[in-house]
Amino acid sequence: MEYQGKELFRGVGIPTPRGVFVRSPDDVAAFIAENPGAWVLKSQVLMGGRGKAGGIKFASSPDEGRELARELIGKVLRNEQNPDGEEVKSLLVEEKVAIASEAYVSITIDRAAKKPVVIVTAQGGMDVEEVAAHDPDAISKYWIDAAIGFEPFIARRLAFAAKLPTGFQRAFPSILGGLYAMFMEYGANLVEINPLVLSEDGRVIASDAKVDLDDNGLYKHPELKAWKNEAPADEDQAAALATGLGISNYAKLDGNIGIIANGAGLGMGTMDAVRNAGGAAANFLDIGGGAQAELVKKSYNLVVGDPKVKAMFINIFGGITRGDQVAKGIVEALAGDDVRKVPLVVRLTGTNEKEGREILAGAGMNPVETMDEGARRAVELARG
Amino acid sequence: MAIYLDKNSKVLVQGITGREGLFHTQRMIAYGTQIVGGVTPGKGGTRIDTGNPVFDTVKDCVDATGATHTIIFVPPPYAADALFEAYDAGISLAVCITEGIPAHDMLKVVATTHGMRIIGPNCPGLVSPGKSLVGIMPGHVFRPGRIGLISRSGTLTYEIVDLLSKAGLGQSTCVGIGGDPIIGTTFVDCLRSFATDSETDAVVVCGEIGGSDEEDAAAFIAEHLPNKPVVAFIGGRSAPSGKRLGHAGAIISGNTGTPQSKVKAFEAAGVPVAERPSQIPMLVKERLAVPA
Numbered sequence: 001m002e003y004q005g006k007e008l009f010r011g012v013g014i015p016t017p018r019g020v021f022v023r024s025p026d027d028v029a030a031f032i033a034e035n036p037g038a039w040v041l042k043s044q045v046l047m048g049g050r051g052k053a054g055g056i057k058f059a060s061s062p063d064e065g066r067e068l069a070r071e072l073i074g075k076v077l078r079n080e081q082n083p084d085g086e087e088v089k090s091l092l093v094e095e096k097v098a099i100a101s102e103a104y105v106s107i108t109i110d111r112a113a114k115k116p117v118v119i120v121t122a123q124g125g126m127d128v129e130e131v132a133a134h135d136p137d138a139i140s141k142y143w144i145d146a147a148i149g150f151e152p153f154i155a156r157r158l159a160f161a162a163k164l165p166t167g168f169q170r171a172f173p174s175i176l177g178g179l180y181a182m183f184m185e186y187g188a189n190l191v192e193i194n195p196l197v198l199s200e201d202g203r204v205i206a207s208d209a210k211v212d213l214d215d216n217g218l219y220k221h222p223e224l225k226a227w228k229n230e231a232p233a234d235e236d237q238a239a240a241l242a243t244g245l246g247i248s249n250y251a252k253l254d255g256n257i258g259i260i261a262n263g264a265g266l267g268m269g270t271m272d273a274v275r276n277a278g279g280a281a282a283n284f285l286d287i288g289g290g291a292q293a294e295l296v297k298k299s300y301n302l303v304v305g306d307p308k309v310k311a312m313f314i315n316i317f318g319g320i321t322r323g324d325q326v327a328k329g330i331v332e333a334l335a336g337d338d339v340r341k342v343p344l345v346v347r348l349t350g351t352n353e354k355e356g357r358e359i360l361a362g363a364g365m366n367p368v369e370t371m372d373e374g375a376r377r378a379v380e381l382a383r384g
Numbered sequence: 385m386a387i388y389l390d391k392n393s394k395v396l397v398q399g400i401t402g403r404e405g406l407f408h409t410q411r412m413i414a415y416g417t418q419i420v421g422g423v424t425p426g427k428g429g430t431r432i433d434t435g436n437p438v439f440d441t442v443k444d445c446v447d448a449t450g451a452t453h454t455i456i457f458v459p460p461p462y463a464a465d466a467l468f469e470a471y472d473a474g475i476s477l478a479v480c481i482t483e484g485i486p487a488h489d490m491l492k493v494v495a496t497t498h499g500m501r502i503i504g505p506n507c508p509g510l511v512s513p514g515k516s517l518v519g520i521m522p523g524h525v526f527r528p529g530r531i532g533l534i535s536r537s538g539t540l541t542y543e544i545v546d547l548l549s550k551a552g553l554g555q556s557t558c559v560g561i562g563g564d565p566i567i568g569t570t571f572v573d574c575l576r577s578f579a580t581d582s583e584t585d586a587v588v589v590c591g592e593i594g595g596s597d598e599e600d601a602a603a604f605i606a607e608h609l610p611n612k613p614v615v616a617f618i619g620g621r622s623a624p625s626g627k628r629l630g631h632a633g634a635i636i637s638g639n640t641g642t643p644q645s646k647v648k649a650f651e652a653a654g655v656p657v658a659e660r661p662s663q664i665p666m667l668v669k670e671r672l673a674v675p676a
Contacts, residue, residue, distance in 0.1 A: 111595045111596070115491065187489075189487065200574060214487050217485045217487070248631075263538050264592075265541070266540045268540075268592060269540045269632070272660065273660060286629075349546070350525070370662065
């Protein structure tokens with residue numbers, strides 16, 4: 001969240017507004033009592049567009065601060081992009097900066113170029129994708145050679161190219177250098193300052209902070225694991241982990257046909273096959289490579305746990321995954337007393353196919369031969 | 385000679401004594417791959433059950449065996465180091481199976497290991513059917529032949545290869561390029577190699593949602609492969625925006641990575657896009673029947 005990103009900013013010398021992180025209305029009042037002046041109360045949430053959703057308020061006395069904080073903490077912020085909303089649990093109280101100008105700066109990974117890319121525009125405070133769509137010339141980019149790293153000329157070049165007001169120019173190289181150091185140190189997918197503010201009194205300050213970390217790199221910074229714990233848990237990811245799957249191996253979708261496949265590509269291909277047959281997948285589920293019977297059984301239970309599932313299609317092309325283990329898992333899952341049973345179509349081919357088919361036949365099940373056939377059958381069964 | 389791999393390629397295995405490494409070493413040997421040895425630090429001087437020697441370092445293994453290819457089965461925190469060690473020892477092609485390597489580790493690797501071809505990471509490897517297999521693919525679905533295949537997925541590759549083989553379309557080389565955001569060898573790199581391969585008559589490109597590799601591939605085909613038929617497939621066409629589906633790179637974010645954009649790009653390049661894998665063999669045959 002913003003307050004955590006700003007802690008990292010200060011660690012690399014990027015100036016941030018004066019302020020304090022709080023979790024209660026009384027803390028807001030106490031802080032304003034000690035530091036009289038005009039303050040901004042900013043809801044700490046992960047969703048974008050919190051200002052328009054009513055998550056930012058202004059206070060200039062302790063009582064006003066307490067009152068507004070009571071309103072904000074516990075409130076669920078919603079907007080068009082985030083219809084489910086997000087509950088506010090904490091606030092950042094910051095000085096109200098008189099803004100002369102706003103810029104945007106971010107560093108992210110360009111997949112195609114395989115390099116970090118710096119993006120700068122003088123149109124700060126806006127959605128950068130919108131700026132890119134409406135005024136692409138206003139955006140300046142520089143691809144950094146990871147073998148060389150950041151040098152100050154990169155910041156100068158970008159500041160001139162993006163036509164940042166002169167007030168930014170002196171501070172910009174050290175701010176961008178700090179941002180790059182942080183991007184590299186924490187293995188971030190994205191670090192973003194939007195807006196980077198030039199104040200009326202000539203200071204350049206990071207008014208907001210966004211940092212997206214790579215889960216695969218978190219082991220290098222155990223102190224940042226708390227970030228993920230504090231974030232509102234994605235229900236799909238939590239369910240995947242509880243089942244023993246990888247974090248992105250399960251995703252709930254809108255249809256009524258449950259899917260289990262081995263491999264991400266086959267999982268996506270199976271969703272597509274179901275759609276081509278006139279149906280819609282209720283989920284994506286990839287049991288991964290080399291799954292044992294127990295994981296198959298748990299995956300089955302996870303999928304039927306979704307009440308909208310009317311039929312299930314298990315599609316396995318065994319490479320490292322063995323057909324007998326998958327068949328055993330299916331039979332064990334169905335043997336459970338309290339398990340909800342839905343019409344089931346199984347397609348099982350590849351490694352240990354013969355053994356798997358024998359196990360299924362012993363339980364009275366007959367696998368289909370192809371993915372298209374299985375999808376068609378599952379769609380028919382879901383229609384009843 | 386197909387691409388990247390033939391029956392004379394000498395292959396070493398990094399992480400040869402681990403559970404996965406050992407299991408797949410045995411399968412690769414059974415396929416006919418020339419495995420010349422492996423590396424596990426601290427176990428140098430021993431042998432695995434197949435009789436292959438184990439070395440402490442990649443350099444020792446290369447010096448003793450003349451290995452040119454490596455396959456890496458080491459855990460994510462050590463995978464970048466394994467790639468650097470292979471590069472330092474003069475390896476020319478490295479297949480990295482490991483899933484879960486930090487993207488920044490790979491940024492550093494690809495920025496510095498010039499001259500060494502990297503396949504993956506988070507990939508099933510590559511195979512030149514009937515010659516050699518360096519990966520974790522089930523060897524029995526492949527048939528020797530003249531179709532090249534490039535894919536971001538593992539199991540979907542087996543599905544497509546099985547359909548091709550059953551339709552009498554054998555393969556020259558199949559490359560699983562991997563599902564991560566930062567990979568060594570891209571669709572375009574493989575297409576460039578297939579373009580000049582005299583043993584490949586047509587190429588199947590199996591993409592998926594996320595990133596812009598497929599769009600880049602389409603642009604390359606339009607310009608550089610006028611005479612070699614290409615057929616494409618995009619996995620995840622029914623996927624919703626914003627959900628990461630299994631592969632770290634398989635996500636539609638905003639306007640990038642959408643299936644519509646990829647299909648449009650391929651069609652603009654004259655490349656037919658199969659609606660489902662079962663249509664691929666027919667499309668390949670149709671394209672091969674058109675006089676160049």
